[in-house]
Amino acid sequence: xxxxxxxxxxxxxxxxxxxxxxxxxxxxxxxxxxxxxxxxxxxxxxxxxxxxxxxxxxxxxxxxxxxxxxxxxxxxxxxxxxxxxxxxxxxxxxxxxxxxxxxxxxxxxxxxxxxxx
Amino acid sequence: xxxxxxxxxxxxxxxxxxxxxxxxxxxxxxxxxxxxxxxxxxxxxxxxxxxxxxxxxxxxxxxxxxxxxxxxxxxxxxxxxxxxxxxxxxxxxxxxxxxxxxxxxxxxx
Numbered sequence: 001x002x003x004x005x006x007x008x009x010x011x012x013x014x015x016x017x018x019x020x021x022x023x024x025x026x027x028x029x030x031x032x033x034x035x036x037x038x039x040x041x042x043x044x045x046x047x048x049x050x051x052x053x054x055x056x057x058x059x060x061x062x063x064x065x066x067x068x069x070x071x072x073x074x075x076x077x078x079x080x081x082x083x084x085x086x087x088x089x090x091x092x093x094x095x096x097x098x099x100x101x102x103x104x105x106x107x108x109x110x111x112x113x114x115x116x117x
Numbered sequence: 118x119x120x121x122x123x124x125x126x127x128x129x130x131x132x133x134x135x136x137x138x139x140x141x142x143x144x145x146x147x148x149x150x151x152x153x154x155x156x157x158x159x160x161x162x163x164x165x166x167x168x169x170x171x172x173x174x175x176x177x178x179x180x181x182x183x184x185x186x187x188x189x190x191x192x193x194x195x196x197x198x199x200x201x202x203x204x205x206x207x208x209x210x211x212x213x214x215x216x217x218x219x220x221x222x223x224x225x226x
Contacts, residue, residue, distance in 0.1 A: 040218065042218045043204070044216075092159060099162075111158075
């Protein structure tokens with residue numbers, strides 16, 4: 001399965017600032033996914049990033065707040081803009097790959113734990 | 118609406134067996150996934166069921182009943198390293214994953 005490097009692993013940020021999270025995959029993938037995981041809650045899909053086109057955002061997430069870049073098939077960034085304490089969360093990137101069972105299995109990066117003061 | 122329900126927390130004893138249940142409601146169905154997530158780490162894939170029945174993989178097994186909208190993950194011969202959160206996720210007709218909040222499994226010696 002793919003190996004994903006994600007950074008930063010954690011950061012403490014001030015309200016009103018922006019932070020960019022980077023995700024590097026060791027193989028070329030068509031789609032990359034950005035998730036948010038708040039403590040004790042389920043994974044929530046923020047957006048799907050395709051190379052060469054605009055990201056597709058899920059309900060409740062907008063490009064102005066979470067701009068995404070996907071310059072090539074192995075790399076993506078997610079920016080959390082104008083942060084507030086409500087943005088404190090773990091942000092995960094992931095890629096999907098076919099498995100022998102026929103499932104599209106997700107592999108996740110280690111996550112970026114953001115704390116906004 | 119779409120929903121995944123699983124218990125918040127379970128406790129079991131080292132060497133024992135534990136069953137983590139998951140009920141799902143999705144718009145259409147394209148399979149049920151289980152992931153394991155150790156504290157502070159990324160989720161890792163455990164199993165996938167799309168047909169009714171039991172899939173066994175070493176100490177872990179996963180069961181699916183599509184008619185009941187029900188799945189369980191069975192962990193045998195529990196080890197301390199099995200202490201983790203177990204995430205259930207259903208895939209809907211659009212191949213979107215609907216995630217449960219996870220079951221935190223605590224293993225006691």
